[in-house]
Amino acid sequence: QVQLVESGGGLVKPGGSLRLSCAASGFTFSDYYMSWIRQAPGKGLEWVSYISSSGSTIYYADSVKGRFTISRDNAKNSLYLQMNSLRAEDTAVYYCAGNPRFTFAFDIWGQGTMVTVSS
Amino acid sequence: SYVLTQPPSVSVAPGQTARITCGGNNIGSKSVHWYQQKPGQAPVLVVYDDSDRPSGIPERFSGSNSGNTATLTISRVEAGDEADYYCQVWDSSSDHPGVFGGGTKLTVL
Secondary structure, eight states: OOEEEEEOOEEEOTTOOEEEEEEEESSOGGGOEEEEEEEOTTSOEEEEEEEOSSSOOEEEOTTTTTTEEEEEEGGGTEEEEEEOSOOGGGOEEEEEEEEOTTOOOOOEEOOOEEEEEOO | OOOOBOOSEEEEOTTSOEEEEEEOTTGGGSOOEEEEEOTTSOOEEEEBTTTBOOTTSOTTEEEEEETTEEEEEEOSOOGGGOEEEEEEEEOTTSSSOEEEOOOEEEEEO
16 A cells, blocks of 8 residues: 655654655656655644655755755665754654655655654 | 744544644745655655655545645545644755644644
């Protein structure tokens, strides 16, 4: 079945780094645009970053620009988020989500991975 | 950057109609998408491109978009519809184009 599975979350100290992964299955990953979306505890959804199907177009939210790097490997059906210089305010559940080319609605979501930034 | 405004909460009795609004400057010129999120679960797309429904989403869920307001309408509300609902647009004119509303908690009385 159509599935996205995130991994790589955990507890990290402020200033530290973490790399999230998202494994896709059950659909043609290379046809999908992908994003990372996060949700701080008790808060709403916040879009974090986007990468086009080929990887040629990338966007970031201002809150993570210069610290986070999104990438994908279509041969491995995988999406990544390298997070550096982590701050307490980056603490959240991180979801990978995909949208098909004909709409910017996220119709596929992973179950999320928790990132906690704390000393 | 583009801002989407949702009411924090909406309450409705079972069997009635719930309307959740999403305000934005000239939002009628954009495609609006709606998500349902239940506690401890990932969001689920319930309406895309203003008024289309993904397969498997009941016809009770519908959407509209005009002027400065988009609306998600849930007819014949059931207890299982109690959840947080988020609107979302893609602001192609921005270099940080992903935008979510703040979310609305739907309570079924």
